Amino acid sequence: MSTSSCTGGCLCGAIRYEGTGTPYNVSHCHCLDCRRANAAPMVTWVSFGIDDFHYIQGSPKEIHWAGRIRSFCPECGTPLTFLSSAQATEVDVTVCSLDNPEFLTPADHTWVEDRLPWVHVSDGLPAYPRERSSHTKP
Template sequence: MVDLPLHGRCFCGAIRFEAKSEPLQVSWCHCRDCRRQTGAPAVVWAGFPGDLVAWHGAPKDRQSSPGVTRSFCPDCGTPLTYLDSRLPGEIYIHAGLFDEADRLVPDRHAYVTAKLFWLHLDDTLAKYDDDTRHRPDVPHP
């Protein structure tokens, strides 16, 4: 159980947010798209119902692949979110942006087949070859 709400911001503070619910999941992602977006060898996403996250400031959106939109701070460039059209109503926020990041403990790994061979995470979390949340087999718009 995580104390609510959770607070976070971009590097410069122009974008702030508040999550008013428990995360749906907190997952490591090893996919190439997330690595390229952040420059990190892997990222941790915290997913929430989108209507329970309040934003202060205006993130800039960018479609990164069909059906996937990522946002970032237009002032400092901090990567912020991931939206997937196949997961309507859900928003995924980089866990490291939260003031309470130490309370967002990962519970799974996504895209382990793309994991960098030199990255070693000794844990017993579930590992998936692709997504950790079922997405309907519907083409992206």
């Protein structure tokens, strides 16, 4: 997806956001933290530069833990973002909170060593035991 603006928000509409510039690092994450925080077998993320992401309506609740910040809607609980001190220049956004997630194509799977045994990675995308060695920024 090459665009100048991506918008999205939570299920109830209390939170709206905008990511500008070109989104990058579209990836399925299978790590235990993401699975638990999102109550899902995996989470698909997309990255934006930290200065290219802004909330345009509402304020999310943030949970700070182990050098990471996860945000979600305080009204409906929709998971929204992930920030890590290890990648302080980017914000990861849950792809399915975007208004048009169908325009993004995942590039890989990360943390497959944590995947649930009944999740089969058979889509032909690269699969990394943990993190990929680098983040691909446009």
